[in-house]
Amino acid sequence: MKILSREQFYEADRRTLSAEGIPGEALMERAATRVFDWLHARLEGAPVPVFVFCGVGNNGGDGLVVARHLLDHGYTVDVFVVDYSQARSEDFLTNLKRLKGRKKWPEYLDQGSPLPEIPANGVIIDAIFGIGLNRPPDPWVADLIRHLNSSGAFVLSIDMPSGLYLHRVPEDPSAVVGADVLLTFMAPKLVFFLPQTGVFAERWEVLDIGQDPVYMEEAEAAYNLVGREMVRTFYRPRTKFSHKGTYGHALVLGGSHGKIGAVALAAKAALASGAGLVTACVPECGYVPLQAQLPEVMVLTTPGFSEHTELPDVGAAQVCGIGMGMGTGEPVQKAFLAWLEKMQTPVLLDADALNILSLHPADLHRIPGGSILTPHPGELKRLVGPWKDDFDKLEKALVFAGAHKCILVVKGAHTMVFAQGKGYVNTTGNPGMATAGSGDVLSGMITGLLAQGYEPLQAALLGVYLHGRAGDLGASRTGYEALTATEIISSISQAFLELSGPAGPDQKHTAGG
Numbered sequence: 001m002k003i004l005s006r007e008q009f010y011e012a013d014r015r016t017l018s019a020e021g022i023p024g025e026a027l028m029e030r031a032a033t034r035v036f037d038w039l040h041a042r043l044e045g046a047p048v049p050v051f052v053f054c055g056v057g058n059n060g061g062d063g064l065v066v067a068r069h070l071l072d073h074g075y076t077v078d079v080f081v082v083d084y085s086q087a088r089s090e091d092f093l094t095n096l097k098r099l100k101g102r103k104k105w106p107e108y109l110d111q112g113s114p115l116p117e118i119p120a121n122g123v124i125i126d127a128i129f130g131i132g133l134n135r136p137p138d139p140w141v142a143d144l145i146r147h148l149n150s151s152g153a154f155v156l157s158i159d160m161p162s163g164l165y166l167h168r169v170p171e172d173p174s175a176v177v178g179a180d181v182l183l184t185f186m187a188p189k190l191v192f193f194l195p196q197t198g199v200f201a202e203r204w205e206v207l208d209i210g211q212d213p214v215y216m217e218e219a220e221a222a223y224n225l226v227g228r229e230m231v232r233t234f235y236r237p238r239t240k241f242s243h244k245g246t247y248g249h250a251l252v253l254g255g256s257h258g259k260i261g262a263v264a265l266a267a268k269a270a271l272a273s274g275a276g277l278v279t280a281c282v283p284e285c286g287y288v289p290l291q292a293q294l295p296e297v298m299v300l301t302t303p304g305f306s307e308h309t310e311l312p313d314v315g316a317a318q319v320c321g322i323g324m325g326m327g328t329g330e331p332v333q334k335a336f337l338a339w340l341e342k343m344q345t346p347v348l349l350d351a352d353a354l355n356i357l358s359l360h361p362a363d364l365h366r367i368p369g370g371s372i373l374t375p376h377p378g379e380l381k382r383l384v385g386p387w388k389d390d391f392d393k394l395e396k397a398l399v400f401a402g403a404h405k406c407i408l409v410v411k412g413a414h415t416m417v418f419a420q421g422k423g424y425v426n427t428t429g430n431p432g433m434a435t436a437g438s439g440d441v442l443s444g445m446i447t448g449l450l451a452q453g454y455e456p457l458q459a460a461l462l463g464v465y466l467h468g469r470a471g472d473l474g475a476s477r478t479g480y481e482a483l484t485a486t487e488i489i490s491s492i493s494q495a496f497l498e499l500s501g502p503a504g505p506d507q508k509h510t511a512g513g
């Protein structure tokens, strides 16, 4: 599913109007009627008091349409015009007239107005600002928003939680409506997925408002959702006549005394993700534990007992994932940088491989093009430097991925993949996955997919999706707190099986992504 920019939303609007030869108010009627239908299907005429807060732009116009339909269906409705500007939009005025035609006059709120009483059993329709917000709400509007947020009433926001910008973090988070449900038109917005802004839009649904399909198809989105629908376009189910050689050989390199488990998790995850053969390369201290716990995995050791002092020369065809549990001692740094210098084909660089590169920025140019880097936020900060907010972080990630022609997997909620000037937002995963070894599992999965011949970007997207989905399946059994990396691995099978079957009921977003 595409994530459009402000300009693209307005362009989609224009293209829809011209393709159908309809006026703006007809599209407003269609869009806002979808909002009413959604609400009516759930309220079913319940005698709850509904309070509609309308700005004076088109978002406000949507609110007036919803209010009119509610009245026509016998609901108890109070309409407030949040009169924050003299510039009323044409379609707002059209619908204001229609509402007055129902003998329903809205109450106008401005700077001096008392805040309306809202009972906790009420329903608030938030139509104050949509995607047109372009400066901080006036203080009195911010006060009103805080008042709505503290009412305890159910809040349904139209298109955007009012007070949230499309492309930047809010100056004052308390002046943003906390939507219980957000019904957004045509496509999700990037701010729904960033830690600093996603909190206002946790439960969002996209309403198709009959927007022009030709434009939606051709629009080049800078950001795309990674969901079941997307990954199924390049997931390759197994064919009958294949053998383990068909599915490649993954080499996982890392480990140090006390952190052999990181390599074990990555190796196991590579196997569970379909690699035909997996070899783990660890220092001597890891030989027995690995051979004992993972009979399917071949083990290669290097001369150092506790940590790698040199790393094996690997052939160009060898698919490698390196860094998990590797440590950053002087000998390991030297061994890794010397190893990287010889690498010409894409590799997966994780954890301490990234930390060593952060200590040696002059060696960043040695990263082979098409490599996949999988930093968690702390490792990313060491690579690209500190950022001032979530948007600055995106910018830095995009620039880094472009400069090093790599695929940057930035783990977090939501994990995002950056490559070739684009961003991909994963739709699976949960807070339970912030658990020891979860990152090692992801690296192993992506390495396992690379071994099977997936292009690096596809391996990263499919790996991120399956990793999060396996985490969701695992958490549905264990809950968040008890979810472990081992549990995530044991859920990879179900995550794969779902790709071939029909979308599960809880895969609405991931199915649509």
Ligand SMILES: NC(=O)C1=CN([C@@H]2O[C@H](COP(=O)(O)OP(=O)(O)OC[C@H]3O[C@@H](n4cnc5c(N)ncnc54)[C@H](O)[C@@H]3O)[C@@H](O)[C@H]2O)[C@H](O)CC1
Binding pocket: 009, 010, 012, 013, 027, 028, 031, 032, 055, 056, 057, 058, 059, 060, 061, 062, 084, 085, 089, 128, 129, 130, 131, 132, 133, 134, 135, 136, 137, 138, 158, 159, 160, 185, 186, 209
């Ligand atoms: N494209 C679609 O899918 C459809 C969108 N609709 C709705 O239209 C809004 C966008 O409407 P717009 O008039 O551009 O802006 P808003 O209503 O979001 O904002 C109001 C208006 O107010 C001005 N403004 C911005 N910030 C402030 C501020 N802090 N204080 C005062 N005034 C401010 C600015 O000029 C804005 O234009 C979209 O979200 C949908 O809800 C259509 O109705 C249906 C199709």
Ligand SMILES: [K+]
Binding pocket: 059, 126, 127, 128, 129, 130, 157, 158, 159, 160, 161, 162
């Ligand atoms: K709104």
